[in-house]
Amino acid sequence: MEVDLNRLHWALEVLNLPPFVSINEIHQRYLKLVKKYHSDVNQKDSKIVQINEAYDLLKNYAKNYRFSFDESEFQKQFPKREHANRFKF
Numbered sequence: 001m002e003v004d005l006n007r008l009h010w011a012l013e014v015l016n017l018p019p020f021v022s023i024n025e026i027h028q029r030y031l032k033l034v035k036k037y038h039s040d041v042n043q044k045d046s047k048i049v050q051i052n053e054a055y056d057l058l059k060n061y062a063k064n065y066r067f068s069f070d071e072s073e074f075q076k077q078f079p080k081r082e083h084a085n086r087f088k089f
Helices: 007-015 023-037 045-066 071-077 083-084
Strands: 021-022 086-088
Touching: 007 083, 021 023, 023 045
Parallel strands: none
Antiparallel strands: 021 086
């Protein structure tokens, strides 16, 4: 999967996430920001569009990255199980 790292870093900035993040953390931050910037609450439409785009980009990248390795490869890269669900952007 060919991904522009600048776009990934932009998405992390939009969602205010650190470079080392789990899929669950991405999802939780997305839900928090969607509630804050939803058009019924806040009329800043461009912000919610950026949030949605950033979430989709990170979610798809994490999903594709996760399934590009088999379980044994993850165990080699991440000997501790809790690290197997985290991604470095």
